[in-house]
Amino acid sequence: MKKILVTGANGQLGRCIQDAAADFPDFEFVFVSKEKLDISNQDLLTEFFTRHHFSHCINTAAYTNVEKAESEPEKAFAINAVAVENLAETCKQHNIVLFHISTDYVFDGKKGSPYIEEDKPRPLNVYGESKLKGEEYIQQICDKYFIFRTSWLYSQYGHNFYKSIVRMAREGKRMTITTEQTGTPTNANDLARALLQVIAQDSEEYGVYHYSNAGETTWYGFAEAILQQSEKLKGASLEKINHYTTFAARPAYSVLDCGKACNRLYLKTIHWRESLKLVLKRTVDNL
Numbered sequence: 173m174k175k176i177l178v179t180g181a182n183g184q185l186g187r188c189i190q191d192a193a194a195d196f197p198d199f200e201f202v203f204v205s206k207e208k209l210d211i212s213n214q215d216l217l218t219e220f221f222t223r224h225h226f227s228h229c230i231n232t233a234a235y236t237n238v239e240k241a242e243s244e245p246e247k248a249f250a251i252n253a254v255a256v257e258n259l260a261e262t263c264k265q266h267n268i269v270l271f272h273i274s275t276d277y278v279f280d281g282k283k284g285s286p287y288i289e290e291d292k293p294r295p296l297n298v299y300g301e302s303k304l305k306g307e308e309y310i311q312q313i314c315d316k317y318f319i320f321r322t323s324w325l326y327s328q329y330g331h332n333f334y335k336s337i338v339r340m341a342r343e344g345k346r347m348t349i350t351t352e353q354t355g356t357p358t359n360a361n362d363l364a365r366a367l368l369q370v371i372a373q374d375s376e377e378y379g380v381y382h383y384s385n386a387g388e389t390t391w392y393g394f395a396e397a398i399l400q401q402s403e404k405l406k407g408a409s410l411e412k413i414n415h416y417t418t419f420a421a422r423p424a425y426s427v428l429d430c431g432k433a434c435n436r437l438y439l440k441t442i443h444w445r446e447s448l449k450l451v452l453k454r455t456v457d458n459l
């Protein structure tokens with residue numbers, strides 16, 4: 173029996189994994205929020221992993237506030253790097269396969285075509301640097317690991333761009349959204365299922381993978397699609413701008429090439445527009 177620990181379980185991806193778990197009845201899941209298991213507390217980690225016997229750990233816990241990370245780098249590194257190092261040591265010690273989530277923000281966005289796993293990371297912001305350090309620790313420490321870099325995660329849960337656009341459209345607010353970055357919105361429900369599919373396969377093709385929805389767009393294109401694809405949000409006021417000032421620099425082009433995950437792990441990637449329709453159907457159009 174596979175026994176899977178999911179950390180950060182009250183976050184966006186954690187909650188999507190909780191939903192997807194229903195389709196994997198042969199797995200035993202233990203979902204822990206930050207309140208139950210703070211991954212930066214090494215004593216707690218040791219005690220928890222000694223008490224339970226996990227076969228897999230999916231680490232969705234992370235410091236994810238890209239803007240705030242610029243002013244509190246210690247906190248970002250403590251969670252995204254040092255805590256990940258401790259988690260990797262603990263998984264290695266207990267022979268647990270570690271699944272970890274990383275980001276397109278490890279790249280500088282200057283390549284101009286989709287990034288493959290072998291491309292050299294060069295983060296532009298503190299969040300990306302801290303996530304890259306976490307990746308490096310896992311690669312140094314673990315043999316049995318999967319690092320999934322993903323991009324522009326959104327879903328019906330948590331705080332994300334999709335939910336902000338839906339909320340502002342409902343409130344009748346005028347929206348100005350930038351065309352400055354190109355990437356791929358990824359439905360966190362798709363990533364959640366993909367992670368569990370890899371566990372179900374017993375794959376030993378360990379390593380770094382890129383996994384996002386297919387296609388590419390800008391934040392403006394994403395907002396436009398959200399409004400156009402929903403009967404209830406059509407007509408909201410949306411304006412295109414070509415620059416939006418932020419504390420954290422972001423890669424201009426951070427599309428991920430998911431070929432390796434499709435070929436070696438047999439994962440499928442749905443086009444982001446198709447997946448968006450499913451989230452809209454669940455969250456807006458049936459209300």
Ligand SMILES: NC(=O)c1ccc[n+]([C@@H]2O[C@H](COP(=O)([O-])OP(=O)(O)OC[C@H]3O[C@@H](n4cnc5c(N)ncnc54)[C@H](OP(=O)(O)O)[C@@H]3O)[C@@H](O)[C@H]2O)c1
Nearest residue numbers: 180182183184185206210211233234236273275322324325
């Ligand atoms: N969101 C995106 O656009 C995006 C894009 C690419 C990659 N990713 C990566 O995808 C993963 C999942 O992201 P997400 O969108 O689900 O993020 P999220 O909604 O912010 O969830 C992260 C969860 O981790 C928890 N957490 C923070 N510090 C913790 C600690 N010390 N111990 C245990 N839990 C802790 C958070 O709790 P609190 O909220 O209470 O702090 C939150 O519940 C992350 O690794 C992220 O870096 C995200």
